[in-house]
Amino acid sequence: MSLLLRYRKLGIEARLRVDAPELEPLALGLQSSAVTGRESCEETATAELVWQRRSGETWQIRLKGELWREAALSQEELFLQSDSLLDDLIREQLALVPMLHAGGVVHPSGGAVVICGSSGAGKTSLVTECILQGWNWLSDERLCFRQENPFQAEGFRRNFNLKERSFGNFPEIASLPSTRELIRPHTGKRVRFFDPEELGRGRFQAEGTVRAVVVPRFDASGNGTVVTPLGGVELVNLLVPELRTTEIHTARWIAEFSRQVSAFSLRYSNPRGLADVLGSLLESGDLLSRP
Amino acid sequence: MIDEAWSKSRPTITDRFFWEPLPDGCLLFEEATGELITLNGPAELILSHCDGEHSIGDLRRMVEAELEVSPSVTEELIRRLLSAGVIANEAVE
Numbered sequence: 001m002s003l004l005l006r007y008r009k010l011g012i013e014a015r016l017r018v019d020a021p022e023l024e025p026l027a028l029g030l031q032s033s034a035v036t037g038r039e040s041c042e043e044t045a046t047a048e049l050v051w052q053r054r055s056g057e058t059w060q061i062r063l064k065g066e067l068w069r070e071a072a073l074s075q076e077e078l079f080l081q082s083d084s085l086l087d088d089l090i091r092e093q094l095a096l097v098p099m100l101h102a103g104g105v106v107h108p109s110g111g112a113v114v115i116c117g118s119s120g121a122g123k124t125s126l127v128t129e130c131i132l133q134g135w136n137w138l139s140d141e142r143l144c145f146r147q148e149n150p151f152q153a154e155g156f157r158r159n160f161n162l163k164e165r166s167f168g169n170f171p172e173i174a175s176l177p178s179t180r181e182l183i184r185p186h187t188g189k190r191v192r193f194f195d196p197e198e199l200g201r202g203r204f205q206a207e208g209t210v211r212a213v214v215v216p217r218f219d220a221s222g223n224g225t226v227v228t229p230l231g232g233v234e235l236v237n238l239l240v241p242e243l244r245t246t247e248i249h250t251a252r253w254i255a256e257f258s259r260q261v262s263a264f265s266l267r268y269s270n271p272r273g274l275a276d277v278l279g280s281l282l283e284s285g286d287l288l289s290r291p
Numbered sequence: 292m293i294d295e296a297w298s299k300s301r302p303t304i305t306d307r308f309f310w311e312p313l314p315d316g317c318l319l320f321e322e323a324t325g326e327l328i329t330l331n332g333p334a335e336l337i338l339s340h341c342d343g344e345h346s347i348g349d350l351r352r353m354v355e356a357e358l359e360v361s362p363s364v365t366e367e368l369i370r371r372l373l374s375a376g377v378i379a380n381e382a383v384e
Contacts, residue, residue, distance in 0.1 A: 232313035233329045246327045248309060251320035254327075255311030258318075 003027060004045055006037035007086060009157050010144055014089040016082065017047035023059065026075055027051065029180050031086055033195045033204070034157035048089050051078060061085070076182050083193070087142065087158065091244065097146040098250045101242040104138030104153050104208060105130040111282045112153055112208030114143060114261075115216060116242055122216040125166045125271035126278070128173070128199070133275035136205040137196055150256045151210045164190040165218075169271055212281050213239075213263040222269040225277055230263040298348040302341045302369065302380040310338075319377060328375060333360045334368045341378045 003018040005027060013036075018027045028038075050062040058072035063085060073081065091099060103115040103123035113130075115123050124140040131137050138155035145153060162173055167190075173179055178195035197204070215230065215238050230238070235258045243250060264281060268274060308319040308328070317335040319328040330338060336358065337350050345353070347369060351362040372378045 231315040233316040233318075233331055236313065236318055236327075236329050240327055246320065246325045248320060248322050251309065251318065251327060252311060255313060255318045258313055 001040045002043050002045065004037075004039050004041040004047060005030075005035055007031055007034045007157075008036040009034055009087075009090045010094065010154055012090050012093045014049065014086055015047035016049045016051065016086070017041065017043075017045055019043055019050060019052045020059070023051050023075070023078070026079055029159075029178060029193070030079060030082055031157075031159050032178055033159050033197050034086075049082060049085055051082070074185070077185055079180070079193075080182060080184060083158075083161075087156075090156075091142075094144065094146065095245070096247060096249060097144055098253045099244050100143045100145065100239065101141065101244075102143050103127040103140045104143045104155065104210075105278070106136040106138060106205045106208040107279060107282055108134055108136070110209070111211040112138060113278050113282065114153060114210050114213045116213055116239060117216050118241065120163065120165075120218070122166075122218050122268070122271060124160050124162055125169060126214070126216055126274055128160060128162065128170055128196070129271045129273075130275045130278065131196055131199045131203055132170075132172075134200075135275060136203045136208075138205055138208055140196070145253055145257075147207075149209075150253050151261065152207055153210050154207045155205055157204060159193050159195050162192045162194065166271070167192065210257075210261055212278075213257075213261055214266050214278060214281070215263070216266045216268060219267045219269050223267075224269070225274065226267040227277065227281065228265045228267075230265055232258040235261075235263040298351075299346050300380050301343050301346050302373070302378040303343040304338060304341050305376055305379050307376055321376075328377070330372075333358050333365065334372065337365065337368055338372060338377065341372075347380075 003024050005016045007014045018024055048064050052060050054060040054072040059078045060073060061068040104112055105127055106112045115126050117123055127137055127140040138153055140160045142156040143153045173192055173194050176194050176198045178198055180193045181190060183190050236254055239254055308321050311318045316329060316331045333354055336354055340350055351365045354360045354365045355362055373380055
């Protein structure tokens with residue numbers, strides 16, 4: 001018998017079938033926050049993603065029935081690659097929808113903040129800090145804007161991955177039951193995957209109305225937190241590289257978004273305490289600069 | 292003579308780009324290529340007056356008067372708009 005896991009994001013289902021029983025513990029930790037069902041199944045059951053033994057202790061992925069890459073995979077590679085492939089399966093169903101590489105949080109009193117930036121900017125750290133301070137979450141990585149209302153961000157369920165640089169800022173993550181620490185094969189860097197539900201049950205929010213955009217930038221020099229307003233052109237230039245595609249619908253959306261939503265750059269050295277800064281931005285929309 | 296011809300020429304906006312205003316500039320999108328270009332305030336002011344009526348000399352004077360931008364910067368912006376295909380200047384091409 002095999003194991004079938006069902007994932008649902010943005011109303012779209014993707015399935016993973018695990019044909020090797022020894023991989024089941026690993027599979028149960030994969031994007032556990034997005035799992036909507038798990039069941040035993042035959043090896044013939046339909047699934048977009050399938051994990052199989054290659055030979056000995058090596059493994060392979062079948063993606064939509066085809067062997068995905070010729071090279072045999074370790075368990076770490078299986079997990080890391082499948083984490084991305086699951087998201088890709090959802091994204092390909094929404095090819096013409098603006099999807100932003102960004103995190104998102106919702107203040108307990110309402111009002112969402114989009115946290116946009118390239119890899120390493122601090123999206124996961126800021127979202128994690130906000131959850132720990134009682135905020136709800138939309139995503140640490142991806143937001144969708146497909147509704148009639150261009151300011152309505154839709155959340156994207158997935159497990160977070162915290163980079164090694166941030167381990168010390170969030171020691172509580174190490175002891176969560178879901179936490180799985182892996183080393184990325186190509187970079188040699190450690191990451192911790194964890195289920196954000198374990199920081200606060202029921203805090204995932206399917207959508208939120210965006211009131212502000214924050215573009216974080218980690219500053220190792222430790223000179224406090226500095227918030228600076230961003231202009232419309234600056235915001236567009238920062239958002240465009242984080243969009244998957246640009247077509248006319250996306251261009252219209254990004255322009256409307258940049259005209260209406262307050263945007264700030266946020267230079268910080270420690271993510272702890274930044275939930276208060278984001279809360280202040282929502283309340284005042286004013287420039288804040290903290291020594 | 293070339294400079295004078297250039298200065299008197301009257302550029303026009305091409306129809307390659309879809310145009311959306313921003314609070315401090317504008318966004319241009321070329322559907323055929325997916326290229327997205329942002330323009331700052333001075334560039335947007337130039338673009339909005341590339342109507343075949345205003346000469347490059349007019350544009351230099353207008354941008355200097357309204358935004359205190361030097362004529363050399365305006366020249367450079369016009370050349371960039373031409374190079375990107377946002378405007379055309381048939382008189383000197």
